[in-house]
Amino acid sequence: xxxxxxxxxxxxxxxxxxxxxECVQDMDHENMFWYRQDPGLGLRLIYFSYDVKMxxxxxxxxxxxxxREKKERFSLxxxxxxxxxxxxxxxxxxxSEGLSSYEQYFGPGTRLTVT
Amino acid sequence: xxTVTQSQPEMSVQEAETVTLSCTYDTSESDYYLxxxxxxxxxxxxxxxxxxxxxxxxxxxxxxxxxxxxxAKSFSLKISDSQLGDAAMYFCAxxxxxxDRGSTLGRLYFGRGTQLTVWP
Numbered sequence: 001x002x003x004x005x006x007x008x009x010x011x012x013x014x015x016x017x018x019x020x021x022e023c024v025q026d027m028d029h030e031n032m033f034w035y036r037q038d039p040g041l042g043l044r045l046i047y048f049s050y051d052v053k054m055x056x057x058x059x060x061x062x063x064x065x066x067x068r069e070k071k072e073r074f075s076l077x078x079x080x081x082x083x084x085x086x087x088x089x090x091x092x093x094x095x096s097e098g099l100s101s102y103e104q105y106f107g108p109g110t111r112l113t114v115t
Numbered sequence: 116x117x118t119v120t121q122s123q124p125e126m127s128v129q130e131a132e133t134v135t136l137s138c139t140y141d142t143s144e145s146d147y148y149l150x151x152x153x154x155x156x157x158x159x160x161x162x163x164x165x166x167x168x169x170x171x172x173x174x175x176x177x178x179x180x181x182x183x184x185x186x187a188k189s190f191s192l193k194i195s196d197s198q199l200g201d202a203a204m205y206f207c208a209x210x211x212x213x214x215d216r217g218s219t220l221g222r223l224y225f226g227r228g229t230q231l232t233v234w235p
Binding site for chain 1: 152159223226
């Protein structure tokens with residue numbers, strides 16, 4: 001089975017701190033994604049990556065950056081955390097070709113609270 | 116960008132009954148894919164069912180089936196014989212074949228979700 005893991009289930013940080021959220025997948029997927037999930041807003045795409053060292057902005061990239069140095073790992077970085085970044089963060093991965101590319105596999109999520 | 120609309124923030128159903136969750140989307144593309152994802156409480160999001168737009172036949176996975184109306188841009192999920200384990204947040208999603216910049220990543224656009232409660 002595909003496994004997507006995220007470094008923390010719950011995280012509490014202070015305003016202004018630099019925050020790293022890590023995501024690892026074990027199925028050699030080319031594509032990786034970071035979403036944030038807020039009540040009543042669904043999932044919104046922050047950034048995605050289709051290859052090592054490649055990245056593209058999603059719908060809400062402001063205040064975030066990403067890093068993909070290895071194929072299996074995709075990091076989301078909050079350079080200076082703010083209270084409006086309190087949210088659930090979901091990582092996902094998928095293949096880039098073939099029928100299997102149609103499914104994104106999700107991690108368990110990290111609930112980040114910024115105080 | 117494509118938009119996906121789930122007009123029912125909450126739905127409820129009695130165990131063993133049938134419930135239908137609604138989803139509409141807006142697109143100018145002819146080839147695309149539609150999905151229903153399920154997110155149980157405190158658990159990971161999983162794929163429930165997938166529909167290819169070029170297929171006229173509605174997808175079915177056991178108790179889950181869809182009613183895909185391409186002209187109406189409607190994609191509803193029917194859950195038959197509802198079980199307590201079906202209680203979850205359900206998200207409808209659209210997969211484009213190209214991103215806005217022309218790359219073939221196939222990103223997903225999600226609706227805002229429908230919270231399904233199943234009563235015993």
